[in-house]
Amino acid sequence: MKNDKIEDIKKLLEEDKKNIKDIKMLDEFKIKYLGKKGFITELNSEIKNIQPEDKKTFGQAVNELRKIVTDFYEEQKEKYENEILNERLKNEAIDISLPATKISIGSPNILEKLIEEVEEVFISMGYDVVDGPEIEEDKYNFEMLNIPKGHPARDAQDTFYIEGEEILLRSQTSPVQVRTMLKGHGEIPIRVICPGKTYRRDDDDATHSHQFMQIEGLLVDKNISLSDLKGTIDVIVKKLFGKDIETRFRPSYYQFTEPSVEVDISCFNCNGDGCNICKHTGWITVAGAGIVHPNVLRMSGYEPKEWSGFAFGFGAERLAMLKYDIDDCRVFYNTDLREVKIFDRWESE
Ligand code: DAH
Numbered sequence: 001m002k003n004d005k006i007e008d009i010k011k012l013l014e015e016d017k018k019n020i021k022d023i024k025m026l027d028e029f030k031i032k033y034l035g036k037k038g039f040i041t042e043l044n045s046e047i048k049n050i051q052p053e054d055k056k057t058f059g060q061a062v063n064e065l066r067k068i069v070t071d072f073y074e075e076q077k078e079k080y081e082n083e084i085l086n087e088r089l090k091n092e093a094i095d096i097s098l099p100a101t102k103i104s105i106g107s108p109n110i111l112e113k114l115i116e117e118v119e120e121v122f123i124s125m126g127y128d129v130v131d132g133p134e135i136e137e138d139k140y141n142f143e144m145l146n147i148p149k150g151h152p153a154r155d156a157q158d159t160f161y162i163e164g165e166e167i168l169l170r171s172q173t174s175p176v177q178v179r180t181m182l183k184g185h186g187e188i189p190i191r192v193i194c195p196g197k198t199y200r201r202d203d204d205d206a207t208h209s210h211q212f213m214q215i216e217g218l219l220v221d222k223n224i225s226l227s228d229l230k231g232t233i234d235v236i237v238k239k240l241f242g243k244d245i246e247t248r249f250r251p252s253y254y255q256f257t258e259p260s261v262e263v264d265i266s267c268f269n270c271n272g273d274g275c276n277i278c279k280h281t282g283w284i285t286v287a288g289a290g291i292v293h294p295n296v297l298r299m300s301g302y303e304p305k306e307w308s309g310f311a312f313g314f315g316a317e318r319l320a321m322l323k324y325d326i327d328d329c330r331v332f333y334n335t336d337l338r339e340v341k342i343f344d345r346w347e348s349e
Contacts, residue, residue, distance in 0.1 A: 006061045009039050013065070017072060023080040026073060033069045040066050110343050111213065111332040114240075114320040115195045118215055121239045125232070127191045127217070132176035134197055138166050140175035145256040146295045153255045158201040160210075169199035173216035174256060177292075177311055178300050180218060186301035190220040190309070195316060206328040213316035220292065220302055220309035226259070229289055229310035233263055237286065240323055241268045248283060257290025257311060268322075277322070284322065287314040 013033060020026050033040045043062050050058045119129050132140075138149075147153050149165070157171040176194040184190050194216040202208045219228070226249070234247045245268055249261040264285050267278035274280035289312035294304035302309075317329040334340055 006043065006058075006065065009033075009043065010065060010068075012039075013068065020076065023077065023084070026076050026080060030069065030073045034066065040069065107343050109332060109340075110324050110326075111316060111320045114323060115213070115215065115316055117240065118236060118314070118316075118319070119193065119195065121236050122193045122217070125191075125235065127193050127219075130176060130180055130192045130194050131196055132170070132173070132179050132194060134170055134199070135162060136168055136170035136175050138168060140178045141168060141170050141172070144178040144296065144299045145174050146293050146299075147255045151255070160199050160201055170196075171200050172198055172313065173214040174311070174313060176216055177218045177256070177296070181220065181297070181300035181302055184220070184302070186303065186307075189222075190218060193217045204330060206330070209317070209329050209333065211333070212329070215314040215316050215319075217312045217314075218292070218309060219311075220297070220307055222307065224291070224308040224310055226261070226291060226310070229261075229291070229312065232310070233287070233289065233312065237265045240319065241265060244271075249289075252288060252290070254288055254290055256293050256296045258293045260288070260290035263287040263289050263312065286319060286322070287312050289313070 016029055016032070020029055032038055035041065040062060043065070047055060047059060047062070123129065141159070142151075142154060143149070159171045160169040162168055173194050173196045176192075176196070180190055180192050180194075195213060196216070197211055198214050199211050202210050204210060217232075219232070230247060230249060237245050237247055244266075246266040248264045248266070250264060252260045252262040254260040262285055264283040266272050267275060267282050267284055269275050269277045270282070272282035274282055278284050289310065292309040292311050297304045297307055297309065317332055320326065320332065321329060331339060
């Protein structure tokens with residue numbers, strides 16, 4: 001009688017096997033026979049009621065049934081899993097011949113990049129990077145830089161005045177020299193650079209902008225001479241334009257330096273032979289500079305008999321235009337993404 005039951009289950013099982021269509025049905029099949037209340041599990045628990053002489057045959061028959069189910073299950077499971085995997089691979093197939101989707105990411109404005117590069121060089125020489133207000137007092141922008149009221153040197157700067165004659169948009173970063181020296185209380189050596197925005201009533205064109213950036217530098221210490229200035233400028237221009245670049249000083253005039261110089265660098269484009277960039281002179285002017293005027297030192301609390309210093313002012317846009325071969329300074333302030341795209345070119349540098 002027991003064996004009949006086994007036979008019945010076997011028949012049913014063979015029937016069930018034929019109807020399985022997916023992995024879910026396969027799992028249900030396994031539970032139906034081998035689960036806690038499965039047919040085979042139940043058969044197994046009946047073994048205790050079997051006559052001792054029949055136990056062995058019964059046990060073997062049950063084991064055989066179990067083996068049929070497990071073998072079938074394992075084999076089918078692998079088959080279904082492969083099918084699922086193949087289906088997924090088919091759907092996720094990557095066509096490597098398709099053009100890649102371009103990912104647009106932003107890149108820093110190259111003017112900013114240039115300024116950071118200059119900052120790094122000066123920081124490595126022990127300079128601090130400082131800043132000052134863009135809305136400035138006449139006192140710092142002019143008077144304490146040895147440019148008294150009514151002095152013709154003021155005219156050259158086409159200043160934007162905000163309130164009367166006292167409050168203005170700084171026309172140069174040089175007032176930060178004064179502010180830094182006042183903080184130093186005439187006591188400590190100073191080494192700072194100050195990159196920052198400046199403003200002048202200029203008409204905007206390819207080489208002029210009413211807002212532009214300068215990079216001011218100031219060093220105050222003992223026994224400072226023009227050769228210290230030249231050595232320092234040399235380091236930065238070589239870093240920016242290449243190690244073969246030479247520096248030349250031409251006499252100039254600024255109220256706050258004496259002597260004053262114009263800093264030229266040898267043309268990196270033609271090596272002095274003459275080209276459009278250097279206007280066929282072989283030299284390019286990149287900064288104004290000089291030895292800090294005794295009046296400026298004194299007004300800011302540094303006794304000129306004891307202290308001396310140099311100062312310089314680079315035009316940041318000019319440096320960036322030269323370095324990155326840009327012929328219109330307005331591009332730095334352009335917010336049209338299609339045009340700003342040109343900055344991406346230097347992103348990997
Ligand atoms: N402030 C000057 C200008 O805007 C540039 C300059 C010249 C800065 C000489 C300096 C300097 O510090 O020493 O034209």
